[in-house]
Amino acid sequence: MAIPSEGTITPLWEQVRQLYPHLTPSADQLSLIEALEQFYRDYHPELLLVETDEHGTITYVNSAFARTGGYESSELLGQNINLLRSDANEPGYFRDLWNTITQGLPWRGQIKNRSKDYELYQIDLLILPIRTSEGSYRYLGLGYDISHRLQTEKALEQLKTDLEDSLRYARRIQRAIFPTKVNALQKYFPESFLLANGRDIVSGDFCWIARTPTANRTFLAVADCTGHGIPGGLLTTIGYNLLNQIVLYRGLTVPHQILAELHKGLREYFLQEDAEESGRFVKDGMEIILCSFDYGLTEVQFAGANRPFWLVRNGELMEYKTDKQPIGGENLKEDVEFKIFTLDLEPEDRIYLFTDGITDQFGGPQEKRFGTPRLRETILQIWSEPSMTKQRALFNNRWKREWMGDNPPTDDATLVGIRITD
Numbered sequence: 001m002a003i004p005s006e007g008t009i010t011p012l013w014e015q016v017r018q019l020y021p022h023l024t025p026s027a028d029q030l031s032l033i034e035a036l037e038q039f040y041r042d043y044h045p046e047l048l049l050v051e052t053d054e055h056g057t058i059t060y061v062n063s064a065f066a067r068t069g070g071y072e073s074s075e076l077l078g079q080n081i082n083l084l085r086s087d088a089n090e091p092g093y094f095r096d097l098w099n100t101i102t103q104g105l106p107w108r109g110q111i112k113n114r115s116k117d118y119e120l121y122q123i124d125l126l127i128l129p130i131r132t133s134e135g136s137y138r139y140l141g142l143g144y145d146i147s148h149r150l151q152t153e154k155a156l157e158q159l160k161t162d163l164e165d166s167l168r169y170a171r172r173i174q175r176a177i178f179p180t181k182v183n184a185l186q187k188y189f190p191e192s193f194l195l196a197n198g199r200d201i202v203s204g205d206f207c208w209i210a211r212t213p214t215a216n217r218t219f220l221a222v223a224d225c226t227g228h229g230i231p232g233g234l235l236t237t238i239g240y241n242l243l244n245q246i247v248l249y250r251g252l253t254v255p256h257q258i259l260a261e262l263h264k265g266l267r268e269y270f271l272q273e274d275a276e277e278s279g280r281f282v283k284d285g286m287e288i289i290l291c292s293f294d295y296g297l298t299e300v301q302f303a304g305a306n307r308p309f310w311l312v313r314n315g316e317l318m319e320y321k322t323d324k325q326p327i328g329g330e331n332l333k334e335d336v337e338f339k340i341f342t343l344d345l346e347p348e349d350r351i352y353l354f355t356d357g358i359t360d361q362f363g364g365p366q367e368k369r370f371g372t373p374r375l376r377e378t379i380l381q382i383w384s385e386p387s388m389t390k391q392r393a394l395f396n397n398r399w400k401r402e403w404m405g406d407n408p409p410t411d412d413a414t415l416v417g418i419r420i421t422d
Contacts, residue, residue: 016128016140019051019060029128032106036126036142048123048143054102054136056081068123068145070116088112088120097127101139104129110146121147168201185209188218189297191419193392197357197400199409204232205355207416208243215253216295219243222307222416223288224355226329231284232412238269239286239327255290255303256340259327262288263305263336266328285328289353297420298345303338311343312350312383317376349420350383357413363403369410370403388419 016033048068051060058076066073069084076083085094089112100107108126115121125143132138185192188209196205208221221243225235242265243258252258266285289307293300302309304322311318323338354375361370382394395415 016049016142019049019140029106032108032126032128033142036108036124036144046145048125048141048145050076050081050141050143052081052139052141054139059138065141065143068115068121068147069113070119075116084113084115086112086114086120101127101129102137104131104137111143112150120150121145122150164201185220185416189220189418191388191421193388193417195392195396195413195415197409197413199357199412200232202230202233203412204236205357205412205414206236206240207414208240210244210247212247212251212253214251217253218293218295219247219291220293220353220416221288221290222353222355222414223286224307224357224412224414225286226284235284235286238266239288242266242269253292254340255292255301256338259288259290259303259305259338260336263327264334267334270328285326285330287326287355289322291351291353299342300345300351301340301342303340305338307353307355309341310352310354310379312352312379313346313348315380315384317380317383345420347420347422350379351418351420352379352415354415355411355413357409357411358399358415361399361404361407361410361413363405363407367407370399374403386419388417391417 046064047062048065049060049062050058050065052058058079058081061073061076063073066076069076093109093111097107097109106126106128108124110122110124112120112122122145123143124146125141128140128142130138130140185194185207188211194207196203196207198205204225206223206225208219208223210219211217212219223236223239225232225239239262242262246252246258246261246265250261252261270284287304287306289302289304289309291300291302291309302320302322305325305327307322309320309322311320320341320343322341325336359370359372359375362368363370378395378398381398382391385391385394395417
């Protein structure tokens, strides 16, 4: 390797050369030292130096290194470097370090040590294996105390814990509001299943179920709100409250009118104070399929915003496509219209309602979307199973275990299945 010119020798290397006067740096060694020095050049903390033999016995240590651990230099000389070792590092960390340097290769990493008072401190350490004239190795460690990062890491970890605790509590509240378990759905639809798979702790999908005794109707909605996590979760609560107001308090019972009012209410909800002057709106919204059943489940009315209604009858899957417009979102019109569909239901019909998280899930051998054709194929494979609990298990095995596998959830995903009985 080319020997660097005197003008490229770093100040840090000059300190190393005081220990090894006849050592000429290779280009690789110099590059590593320059990288270490560059990282700390802005605030120039003390350089920590320690040298061990092949057995890990400390043969040299400067006062800065000793002081960082609460020792005098004389207390560390002749001791094994493992005296400073802590169990706060990842399993196998020191094994990988030792395997690297014993092959004559340099190693750099951040080591968490224990001080004399058993306090944790952290060093960014570069270890250079240096071959002696006798053919053995000395291991020279050059480092900087970065213990201040431990406080930052601890604060971030606490922040993460607090945030996750808050999200889990929010999930408990969300689950208390929405029917996330099948028994809530089966109260009104005895032969049914609900599959809900959230991408984050708090979901942006929700089911809404309501019954109006005066109109003799049972309502079921499956909705997908903009965003995930906290934003999506907050929007689900807004959508839930608006549906309750429109149906249970204002008395609207026709699905397409309910969706029109839901759009208007969501638009007004996000209308900023200066929107009339600036034209600015919060462009959040939802996709939804809303159904209204008579008590005997002999008829269904439905309307939708970007979500389909699937009906399987005698092995034939019929897809009813609803309006290609969301509730809220970028549609700034105050008044929008939705189509209404009315169907007579027959015993052994199957109804399937879902959000696009089902079809958008990546997986399979080629990491592709599950897709609508594959969903259609899967539904046609399981629809004839009379037990809806068994249907859910069959679908979950196909979609989550076989397709999704170890892939992370792409989106919040919800699927509802209903079997019409005599």
